Amino acid sequence: MSLGRINQLLFGKEFLNYLNEINILLIGVGGIGCEVLKVLQQFKVKSLHILDLDTIEVSNLNRQFLFRKHHRGHFKAHVARDVLKQEYPDMNIISYNSNIKDAQFGLKFFKNFQLVIMALDNQETRSFVNKQCMILNIPLIDAGTTGYKGQSFILKRGETRCYDCFPRSENKKTYPACTIRTLPEKPVHCIIWAKYLYTVLFNEKLEDDDDSNLLQDIAKYIEGENHTDLEKGQYLFKAIFETDVNRQKEGEDNQKFQHLKVLVREELEGKLDKSQDYLHRQDLKFLQSTHTEEVYMDIFIKSFEHLIKEKRQKSCVPFEKDDNLCMKFITAACNLRCIVFSIPLQTQFQVKEVAGNIVPAIASTNSIVSAIEITETIKLLQRQFYNNPQKYKNRELYIQNDIKTKILDAKPGNFNPNCMSCNQNLLPHIIYCDFNKVTLGEFINSELRSKAMQDEDDDEGNDDNKLVNFSISSGQFIIYEEDEYQEEDEQEQNEAKRQKLISEIFKDFSDSRVVVTNEDNNSIHQTYLFCHIENHKIPGLDIVRQEKNPNNTVTWKTVIAQSDTVNKDEEQKKQEEEEQNKKNYKEVKGDDKNNNTLEILDSDSEDDLVICEDNDNPSQGAAEKEKSKQSNGKQPHSETDVSSLNQKRKAVQEISDGGAMQIIDDSDDEIIFEDQQDNKKLKVD
Ligand SMILES: Nc1ncnc2c1ncn2[C@@H]1O[C@H](COP(=O)(O)OP(=O)(O)OP(=O)(O)O)[C@@H](O)[C@H]1O
Ligand SMILES: [Zn+2]
Structure with missing residues (x-):
């Protein structure tokens, strides 16, 4: 019986057809990655993207069975692709010889996938991938081994704790300084x-x-x-x-x-x-x-x-x-x-093991953990297809590969309420921009200052929201601090920092997520995630605000295309920005190619600010567009309006394209994007 037939009997034709429509990303093609690939190739998914930064070493060959001795020195991802392609020429497999943390793999890249599988060997990268998947609500599966121990988890926002919720054990052994320095x-x-x-x-x-x-x-x-x-x-x-x-x-x-x-x-x-x-x-x-x-x-x-x-x-x-x-x-x-x-001497091998914190990889632990990871993957996909969370429950699986292998099947542990990666209230605003064109000052002016101005206008005299004394940090590093009583030299230093490009700022920080803290009340004002888009068509910042609907899932409500900074003199720009801040537009209904309606109305709510930007014409600024909209009154059906609305729709759709999000409600007084995983249907008037 062919493998295809066996799969059909095991999983059903409909489920296999469903797999034809999904894109999967596998990060890490080492010990676990090779095993996972072996099984994944049997399912004809729409596309399978595999990524690894490393080359093949002889020490990999005992367990990374896609590789042979003559592959030594070649890139893992490309070799894995070629080996599989030779066997299964129809397979749609795309390989990247890169670090997943490179700027080219921001949210825009992740959005293309309905499932991400990690087969990595370090916490830092896992945490990075986890953050991307939590923001986009893409289901993520992780697996890892340390010697005879291993584990595999499903990580899904709102359902399980995320990778960053797990307490990190500080296993590092410490030794008294005097023993090390004076008397070993x-x-x-x-x-x-x-x-x-x-x-x-x-x-x-x-x-x-x-x-x-x-x-x-x-x-x-x-x-x-x-x-x-x-x-x-x-x-x-x-x-x-x-x-x-x-x-x-x-x-x-x-x-x-x-x-x-x-x-x-x-x-x-x-x-x-x-x-x-x-x-x-x-x-x-x-x-x-x-x-x-x-x-x-x-x-x-x-x-x-x-x-x-x-x-x-x-x-x-x-x-x-x-x-x-x-x-x-x-x-x-x-x-x-x-x-x-x-003291007894040590061989170079022994020294390397201790100095490099090396725990030898055990091939059998790898195989067991990979088998579990792939089972969990199939389970998760089945659950999505059959929409039956009760039947396909999330678990945390721990493996002890002793003489008798034990598998501990545990209920997912509790969320960490302070987790910056999956707590809905702390989810970041996303900023799309070209890191080489936008400065820190532009971000501060266009986002934080305008927000602070709004807060100062707060009629209820609510001082807590005012952002006068604030700091911007990435992980444990403070990038920028501002307070009203700063000395002159501190102000000068700040001015120099504001001139810096975002690319320069993030050269020193691995994480492009920043936290803005209101120093007056020591509370988190907002978190932001910077996503690099090379030659971004809209000069300046392009901010996506995440907001929640009553079901507490994130809706993607507002796209703000900002700061047409090119070819404009400062004064004019300021005026336009002011005008822009005064006007609030709210998207209700309109026309698109499919005869769905879209129109723009005034709104009282600051939060609902939506500014359309013509992507194809970067020299025409947001404010100019506002003017042109104004001159057309509130009639939405002029050519300019329809084109700019379509542009906006295109921009918004770009954000939701191919990923876990889609438009579900276009008929009410706002465009809402909902997660596919929540099984809401596309609904357009
Ligand atoms: N940031 C990253 N981007 C892409 N791939 C990564 C990243 N970090 C780790 N990897 C890859 O994850 C894989 C993990 O596999 P594994 O644990 O078997 O490690 P290995 O380096 O192949 O083995 P060993 O460390 O025992 O030599 C490696 O191939 C590694 O290159
Ligand atoms: Zn979390």
């Missing part, structure tokens, strides 16, 4: 010390480390210009393993340090086999054995020479567990310290 007892203490030394030497400015005289002396020497890199490496070796050890042996507390071994470079040089290139040896025999002190001294000095050169070129050389030079330096530094303190 175990190899792990020396590995941590070596990693620390690497960081201060190649990753930071040395003089910033003010708690160590030794490092300050070293800094002065190696950042000076009178010595060659080789001499600097030799100086570093002497300072750490000779001078400082002697200092400890001769110090006040010298009893504890009598057993320490002093390493003298000149003596070790005499024992060294100079014909050998230890630094570049990468064979298993070398990596899996320990070596003599002269070999480690040689590697220490030579790797230092290379790394310090690289630092000069790149200004920093971050720790990278897969980089040979980095691991050679850390292994040598660790073992030289082990020799000084009579």
Whole structure:
């Protein structure tokens, strides 16, 4: 019996037809991703997009079975696509060799999918994907393993807690600073010390480390210009393993340090086999054995020479567990310290495991977790198709892959009420703009200031909403702060920050979500999510306000296309902006291609402000359009109106296109977008 027939018997023809209409995104084509792909290829989905930033390494081959030895060094996503395409030429599979956090994959990209599957290996990326899916209400499935443990969850806004709701366990082991710096007892203490030394030497400015005289002396020497890199490496070796050890042996507390071994470079040089290139040896025999002190001294000095050169070129050389030079330096530094303190030596493999926080991937745990993830995927799709939440309940599944594999099937845990990613009240306003054209100042002026002005006009004298003293932050970093009593130099600094492009601001922050806090009452004023659109047709900001309907689901009500900043002199622009703020338009009904009606009426409510922008004619500003609408009175059927209304409709539809949202109510006094997942039908007069 063919696989197609088996699937038909198992799932029914209608369900398989439903799959033909959906687009799925799989992020991560590693251990779990390969397994998930193996099953997904059986279902003829409309399109399957796969994405991974990495290339194939030999160590992947034991469990990432789509890859073979000759694929080494090639991009995972492209190889997976090619391998599957060879077997199933009809498959519509699109691959990306990219980081999902790249600007090109903002909400606009995510909107195309009805389901997102994560097969990743790090929390940061999971959290990023989670945020996108929560905003767009796209069902998300996650799976992951750590050694013999694993888990898989369905994450769906409003139904389960989201990835960011999960408490993060701080599993990191800590060691007393004096053990690491002064008197190590175990190899792990020396590995941590070596990693620390690497960081201060190649990753930071040395003089910033003010708690160590030794490092300050070293800094002065190696950042000076009178010595060659080789001499600097030799100086570093002497300072750490000779001078400082002697200092400890001769110090006040010298009893504890009598057993320490002093390493003298000149003596070790005499024992060294100079014909050998230890630094570049990468064979298993070398990596899996320990070596003599002269070999480690040689590697220490030579790797230092290379790394310090690289630092000069790149200004920093971050720790990278897969980089040979980095691991050679850390292994040598660790073992030289082990020799000084009579601690057993470590192979480069052992050092890499500890320094890189590596938990070995277990192929069988991967397979079990992938099988669960795919079962959950099918369950979720069936639930969407049959609309039966009772039959297909959401679970959190935890796996312990011991001699007897245990699966713990738990009810989804509670939402975190303060979760910024899925709490409906904290959902961000979305700002579409070209990061290379819009400045922070433009955002502050057009969004925050105009909002603050409205709040000041608040007749009820409600001071709480006024936004005079505020801060803008991304994660734990404060991007911008403003208060009415700022000193002149602070104001100047702020002015400089306001001139910065959004692209410059987010260069330093991985997350383009910002939180604006009202510092007067220490409450969150609003969260915003910046989405980069290259060559965005509308110059300036394009803001989508999210609002809730009575069912507490998000409706996408208002699109504001703002700030036609090009080709206009400032004065005129200001006037137009003022005019724009005075006018409120409300969309009620009108004509579109399908003879549905759309018209514009005045409205009292500030919230319902809707300004149409002609996407095809960026030089015509919003205010000009308002004027043209005014001159036409409230008659909606002039050519200009219909075209601009259609433009707006197009813009709005663009936001809802292909994603989880669609227009459901066009007949009332506002356009409402509702989630497909909530099963509301498209309803147009
Ligand atoms: N931000 C990201 N964008 C795209 N792909 C990512 C991102 N972060 C991680 N990945 C991919 O997720 C996959 C996770 O797979 P897996 O856990 O098997 O890791 P691996 O790197 O293949 O294995 P190992 O770490 O054991 O060598 C990797 O292929 C990795 O490249
Ligand atoms: Zn959450």
